[in-house]
Amino acid sequence: MDSVLTVPEKEKRIDLLNRQDFVDDLFIIADALSRNKKSACYAINGRWGVGKTFVLDMLEEQAKIEGNEGEILAKYLVFRYNCWEYDYYEEPLIAIVASMLDQIDEQVNILPADVRTRIVSALKVVGKGLAKKAVQLVSEKTGIDTGEFVNVLTDSAKLSNENIQESHEYDHYFDFKKNLRKLKETIMSLSNDQTVVFVVDELDRCLPEYTIKVLERLHHLFEGIPNVQVVLAIDVQQLEHVVRQIYGEDADAKRYLHKFIQFELTLKEGKIGDNFDEKFQEYSHHFECTSKGINAAEVEEFKTSILERMDMRSRISIINRCEILHDILIGEKTVDSSYMCLEILLVILSDYGLDTEYAHSHFSISGLFDPSRLKPTIAQPVPVGLQYLAEKYKSNQEEAYERDKIYKKIDGQNAWMNSSSVYIKINCLLGRILTAYRYILGFRDDIYEGADFHSEQDSFNEDGKSFWDMLKIIH
Numbered sequence: 501m502d503s504v505l506t507v508p509e510k511e512k513r514i515d516l517l518n519r520q521d522f523v524d525d526l527f528i529i530a531d532a533l534s535r536n537k538k539s540a541c542y543a544i545n546g547r548w549g550v551g552k553t554f555v556l557d558m559l560e561e562q563a564k565i566e567g568n569e570g571e572i573l574a575k576y577l578v579f580r581y582n583c584w585e586y587d588y589y590e591e592p593l594i595a596i597v598a599s600m601l602d603q604i605d606e607q608v609n610i611l612p613a614d615v616r617t618r619i620v621s622a623l624k625v626v627g628k629g630l631a632k633k634a635v636q637l638v639s640e641k642t643g644i645d646t647g648e649f650v651n652v653l654t655d656s657a658k659l660s661n662e663n664i665q666e667s668h669e670y671d672h673y674f675d676f677k678k679n680l681r682k683l684k685e686t687i688m689s690l691s692n693d694q695t696v697v698f699v700v701d702e703l704d705r706c707l708p709e710y711t712i713k714v715l716e717r718l719h720h721l722f723e724g725i726p727n728v729q730v731v732l733a734i735d736v737q738q739l740e741h742v743v744r745q746i747y748g749e750d751a752d753a754k755r756y757l758h759k760f761i762q763f764e765l766t767l768k769e770g771k772i773g774d775n776f777d778e779k780f781q782e783y784s785h786h787f788e789c790t791s792k793g794i795n796a797a798e799v800e801e802f803k804t805s806i807l808e809r810m811d812m813r814s815r816i817s818i819i820n821r822c823e824i825l826h827d828i829l830i831g832e833k834t835v836d837s838s839y840m841c842l843e844i845l846l847v848i849l850s851d852y853g854l855d856t857e858y859a860h861s862h863f864s865i866s867g868l869f870d871p872s873r874l875k876p877t878i879a880q881p882v883p884v885g886l887q888y889l890a891e892k893y894k895s896n897q898e899e900a901y902e903r904d905k906i907y908k909k910i911d912g913q914n915a916w917m918n919s920s921s922v923y924i925k926i927n928c929l930l931g932r933i934l935t936a937y938r939y940i941l942g943f944r945d946d947i948y949e950g951a952d953f954h955s956e957q958d959s960f961n962e963d964g965k966s967f968w969d970m971l972k973i974i975h
Contacts (some may be wrong), residue, residue, distance in 0.1 A: 502552065514560070522767060525560045525942075530563075530729060534695040537727040540901075541718070541760060545736045546767035549811030554732035555767060556580070558697050559731070561695060577694040579603055583714050592710070592717040593970035597623050615690075621688040626679050693726040698722065698730045708742045715760050723936055733784060736764060736783065774939065776803055783823040786830070787837040792953065793927030799837040802929060806844055806885035814867050818847045825970050829963065838932050844962050845933065846940070848883060848972045849874070860941040870891050892930065922946045924956045936964035 526544075533540050546552050563576040579600050586595035601623050690696050700718065703711055722728050740753035747756070775783040778834070789796050807815050822843045857873040862873040869882050869890040881887075922938065925931045926948045938946055938963040948954050 507760050512876055522555060522765070523562060523840075525765065526555075526559055526731075527562065530695070530697065533899065534727065535730055537691075537726045539722065539724070539726055541722065541730040541732065541764050542738065543732040543734050543761045543764040544767050545734060547735050547811065549813035550767055550769055551812040552767060553701055554812065555702055556731070559697075560699060566882075568571060568601045575695060576697050577690060578697045578699060582698045582702050583700060583710075587710055590710075593680065593683065593721070594712045596717070607785070619686060619690065622682070622689075625755050626686065630643060655657040674758065680720060684721060686726050687722070689726075691725055694727075696725075696972055698728065698729045700730065700732045703732065704735050704738055708745050711739070711742050712746055715757075719760050732761065737799065752782040769811060776800075780819045780823075783819055783826065784834070784840065786826060786834060787840045788834055789837050790834070791836040791932075791956065794836055794929050794932070796837070798929040799841060802841045802889075803844065803874050806848065806889045807840070808888060811883040812948075818844060818851070821847050821971075822972060825974060829966055829970060835904055836960075838929055838960065840934050841929060841965070842933050843967055845889075845937070846885065846964065846968050846971060850968075852882060852886075856941050860943070861937070863941060866894060882950070893934065923949050925949050926953075932957065932960065936961045940965050940968045 519863055529542070544552050560578050560580060563575065563578045570624060580603065581596060581599045583592075583595070586599055589595035589598060601620065604623070653773050685698060698718075700714075703714060706714065718730060722730050724865060736757070743753035744751050796911060799913070802907070810818075822840070826839070826843060853875050858876055859874050864870075864873060867873050867890075869879075869886040871882055874882070882890075892956050922934075924946055926935055935946060935957060936949070948957055
């Protein structure tokens with residue numbers, strides 16, 4: 501059993517958003533239910549891209565190494581049902597059997613061999629019964645002889661045969677009660693000795709009708725079986741929309757879903773922790789704080805804040821493009837960390853649809869990154885990270901001094917502006933990025949102050965402009 505107690509180093513996931521606390525809370529709930537052999541169906545609620553699958557991966561990995569009882573059985577027996585991966589089975593019950601058969605042999609350190617053999621045999625019988633009736637109805641409806649497919653189920657633990665894709669439009673026409681009962685009995689035989697955790701993922705990606713069918717089949721299958729926990733990874737708001745789409749806008753979606761889901765835990769976007777560089781090491785290893793006035797604390801705050809409230813998929817997409825473009829333009833040499841901050845900012849602005857000519861003519865430090873100053877058509881609010889950065893630049897404004905004209909200090913430490921140019925202190929991260937941003941917009945008369953590396957800033961501006969131009973190709 502020693503192999504169950506450790507996760508190989510290569511399989512360890514980098515918990516970029518510090519999700520371990522959330523998973524620990526899940527296990528507190530799972531353990532409380534398990535001690536009393538209670539059944540429950542509960543949801544991890546989060547919008548698309550927030551990282552629900554990552555949390556399920558952590559849950560599954562931890563369940564395999566946590567709470568072992570004795571030397572024979574582990575406490576939790578986990579099955580993972582990816583609805584979207586198996587959605588070519590029009591009947592979800594067949595998909596559920598298929599997913600269990602696909603995973604049962606992986607439970608070699610969790611299930612005794614005799615139990616595993618018995619369960620595989622039972623699942624095959626159920627799967628064959630479901631598919632045989634399905635194929636029969638398809639044959640009657642289409643005139644195509646598909647009986648050979650049923651024999652495949654007898655010879656293999658895998659139900660993932662391409663022939664199953666011929667089985668369409670059958671599930672409304674026959675009674676599943678007999679096979680459903682057999683499947684419930686099979687799961688119940690497992691839950692007598694171990695807590696069965698049935699994890700359901702990617703339900704959000706399925707078509708509305710199939711989504712509802714999956715929920716209903718799960719309810720009928722697991723209802724009344726003790727010591728079974730069904731964990732749904734879903735976007736509750738989107739699921740409510742699906743319910744209204746199927747049953748009408750007047751349908752009480754919350755009440756309908758409450759029939760299936762007893763409670764939910766909300767998964768928020770999360771904050772990027774200290775392991776950003778570990779997660780994105782192929783990109784971050786290009787950078788160090790080498791320039792005067794640029795310190796690591798500023799850089800860490802910038803990275804964390806600029807990606808605030810974005811879903812994980814978006815964050816990964818941004819960093820991946822930064823890495824590709826940086827490699828093309830700069831290569832392997834080490835450069836100052838301000839390059840990384842500027843590149844992330846520019847990818848976000850590109851995704852938002854920044855119009856440089858429009859932004860040039862509407863530039864205002866008091867309205868920096870305001871939607872009305874970035875592009876002619878305001879499609880949506882700017883990301884939270886840009887809002888934060890704008891506030892950073894506007895903070896601590898002070899009335900300035902006479903210098904041929906009236907100037908205004910625009911961010912507390914970095915610059916003074918008149919109608920045509922800005923005096924910018926470039927020996928800090930914000931000032932350096934502001935200078936490059938204005939250069940990309942087309943300003944060429946800004947005056948550097950407070951530093952002795954003007955040529956370095958000129959190179960930084962040009963590199964930023966090249967990066968922006970490449971974004972028009974790779975976006």
